[in-house]
Amino acid sequence: MGRQRRGTDGQAAPGIRTASAAGARVPPSPGPGRSPDGPQWRALQTGLDGELVLPGDAGYEAGRLPRNLLYAEQAHPEAIAYCTGPDDVAQCVRFTRRYGLRLAVRGGGHCYGAWSSRAPLVVDLSRMTGVRIDGEGHAEIRAGTPLITVYEELARHGVTVPAGSCPTVGLAGLALGGGHGVVSRSYGLTCDSLAGAEVVLPDGRTVYCDEQTEPDLLWALRGAGNGNFGVVTSLRMRTHPATDLTEFRASWPYRDAGTALEHWQDWAFDAPDNLWSHFLLEAPRDSPTADVGGFLLGGGGEDEANRWLDGLLAVTGPASARQVTHRSYLATVRSNAGGETVLARLDEQRFAFTAASQFFDRRLGPQAIRDTLAVLRRVPDGVSAAISFNVLGGAVNRVPADATAFVHRNSRLLAQYYASWPAGGPAEAAVRWVGQVREALRPYTSGHAYQNYRDPELTDWRQAYYGANLPRLERLRVHYDPDRLLDFPQAL
Structure with a gap:
C-alpha cells in the first residue's frame, strides 16, 4: 500500500494517441553543462502554458520541499516547472537537453529518497489532473491526479483501479513502480491494469504506447517507469468493479x-x-x-x-x-485516506522518515519471527518505528515474472521497516536502525526490495528491484534515453 505508516488501468482521450511526433527532428544531445541564466529561464517560462517558479519567487520554498523532510536541505532546484500538459513537458525536456541539465519528474512528491525534488529542473505534474471514463472498461487518467481523486471520480461510475491508500500520491508514480493495495489479490497490481500511456521521450517526442504500439515501452513502464525511459503524462487504466x-x-x-x-x-x-x-x-x-x-x-x-x-x-x-x-468502497477508501479534507492538509504530510522493504518468498520460521521481535525492541529513543507485513498472492502472483517489469511475482509477503521522528530528532539513529532491521531479516528474504519504496541506503538496488528483468530493462533504457537525460542515484 501507499500508506506511509504501513508501507502501506476504446478510444484514447483527445490529444493522446495523436500526440506522436514520428519523424520529427531529434534535438541534440545534452550540452556541456553551461547553466542557463535568468533571461533563458524566463524564455522557458514564456513558452509554457503552466508556471515556472524560480528561487526567490513566491511559492518556491513550499514548492521545493519534498514529502520526506529528511532530504529538505538537499532539495534546492534551480527551477520548478508546473506543467499543464505534454507540450509543457516537451518544452522542459528540450530545455534541459540544450543546457545539459538533469531533470526530475514529480507527481505527488512521495519518492522516499526525495529524488523527484532534487534536480536542477523539477518537472512537476501535480497540475495535470483529470479522469475520463471511456465506456469500454477503461479510464484515461492524467499523470498528476492524486489517488483520492482517482477513487472519487471512478466511484461515480461504480468502478476503481487497484491501488494503495495514501491519498496524495500521484497515480503515475504509484502505477509505474508496481502499486499494491487492499484489492490487489483480487485485481492485481496497479501496473497490471495499465493498458497504455502517453509519454514524452527524452528526445522531446511525445508518443503513445500500448500492446500494439511501442509494446516494449509499455512492458517497461509496468513496474520500472519511475524516472526511467520518459515522462509519463497520461495513463490508460483498465477498471474493475468498486464493490463494497x-x-x-x-x-x-x-x-x-x-x-x-x-x-x-x-x-x-x-x-x-x-x-x-x-x-x-x-x-x-x-x-x-x-x-x-x-x-x-x-x-x-x-x-x-x-x-x-x-x-x-x-x-x-x-x-x-x-x-x-x-x-461502500468509496467510504472505506476515504476513511483509510484520513478523511475528506486530506487534500487541504498537505503540509501535515511533510515529515522526516526513513524506510526499507524486503520480499519474502517463504513463510517466516520461528527464528525469523524471533529476530523480527528482537530488532524491534532496539528502536532508538525519540523514534517512532514499525514493521509491517503485507500479504501478496492471488492475482498478483498469477502474472508471470517476465510478463511485466515487476518481477516480484513469487512472494508471499512484502515487509516495510519504517521510522520517523520529530524535527531535530535522532535522524542518524533512525536510519541506522532501519538498516539493522534490513540486515537482521536478510537471511530469510528473497533478496528483492520494492522499487516504489526507494531505499537510498540499499547498495544492491538494481538486482533487488528488478531481478531477472534487469538486462532487458537496461537495454531499453539505453534505447530510449542513451544520453541519460533522466538520471538520479537509482535510475536504471
Missing part, C-alpha cells in the same frame, strides 16, 4: 505477537483472493500490541469477515480487541 468493502481489525497483547504473526501469515496467504490483510508491529511503548488489519471485497460482508476472523483467533488465541465494519 468490509474492514476488519484485531489486536493482541505484545507478548502474543510472535504466535499471532506465525499463524497470521498462513491464514492470510491461503485466504480467498477477495481477502487482503497486513500485520503491524509498532515499537514497544507503554501498552504495545500486535495488530492485524484487512479488507474483504464484496462477499458476505460482516458475517463472512467475522467467520474469517474467528478462524484466525482459533489458532492465535483470543484478541484483546476486534472490529468489523461494512461500508
Whole structure:
C-alpha cells in the first residue's frame, strides 16, 4: 500500500494517441553543462502554458520541499516547472537537453529518497489532473491526479483501479513502480491494469504506447517507469468493479505477537483472493500490541469477515480487541485516506522518515519471527518505528515474472521497516536502525526490495528491484534515453 505508516488501468482521450511526433527532428544531445541564466529561464517560462517558479519567487520554498523532510536541505532546484500538459513537458525536456541539465519528474512528491525534488529542473505534474471514463472498461487518467481523486471520480461510475491508500500520491508514480493495495489479490497490481500511456521521450517526442504500439515501452513502464525511459503524462487504466468493502481489525497483547504473526501469515496467504490483510508491529511503548488489519471485497460482508476472523483467533488465541465494519468502497477508501479534507492538509504530510522493504518468498520460521521481535525492541529513543507485513498472492502472483517489469511475482509477503521522528530528532539513529532491521531479516528474504519504496541506503538496488528483468530493462533504457537525460542515484 501507499500508506506511509504501513508501507502501506476504446478510444484514447483527445490529444493522446495523436500526440506522436514520428519523424520529427531529434534535438541534440545534452550540452556541456553551461547553466542557463535568468533571461533563458524566463524564455522557458514564456513558452509554457503552466508556471515556472524560480528561487526567490513566491511559492518556491513550499514548492521545493519534498514529502520526506529528511532530504529538505538537499532539495534546492534551480527551477520548478508546473506543467499543464505534454507540450509543457516537451518544452522542459528540450530545455534541459540544450543546457545539459538533469531533470526530475514529480507527481505527488512521495519518492522516499526525495529524488523527484532534487534536480536542477523539477518537472512537476501535480497540475495535470483529470479522469475520463471511456465506456469500454477503461479510464484515461492524467499523470498528476492524486489517488483520492482517482477513487472519487471512478466511484461515480461504480468502478476503481487497484491501488494503495495514501491519498496524495500521484497515480503515475504509484502505477509505474508496481502499486499494491487492499484489492490487489483480487485485481492485481496497479501496473497490471495499465493498458497504455502517453509519454514524452527524452528526445522531446511525445508518443503513445500500448500492446500494439511501442509494446516494449509499455512492458517497461509496468513496474520500472519511475524516472526511467520518459515522462509519463497520461495513463490508460483498465477498471474493475468498486464493490463494497468490509474492514476488519484485531489486536493482541505484545507478548502474543510472535504466535499471532506465525499463524497470521498462513491464514492470510491461503485466504480467498477477495481477502487482503497486513500485520503491524509498532515499537514497544507503554501498552504495545500486535495488530492485524484487512479488507474483504464484496462477499458476505460482516458475517463472512467475522467467520474469517474467528478462524484466525482459533489458532492465535483470543484478541484483546476486534472490529468489523461494512461500508461502500468509496467510504472505506476515504476513511483509510484520513478523511475528506486530506487534500487541504498537505503540509501535515511533510515529515522526516526513513524506510526499507524486503520480499519474502517463504513463510517466516520461528527464528525469523524471533529476530523480527528482537530488532524491534532496539528502536532508538525519540523514534517512532514499525514493521509491517503485507500479504501478496492471488492475482498478483498469477502474472508471470517476465510478463511485466515487476518481477516480484513469487512472494508471499512484502515487509516495510519504517521510522520517523520529530524535527531535530535522532535522524542518524533512525536510519541506522532501519538498516539493522534490513540486515537482521536478510537471511530469510528473497533478496528483492520494492522499487516504489526507494531505499537510498540499499547498495544492491538494481538486482533487488528488478531481478531477472534487469538486462532487458537496461537495454531499453539505453534505447530510449542513451544520453541519460533522466538520471538520479537509482535510475536504471
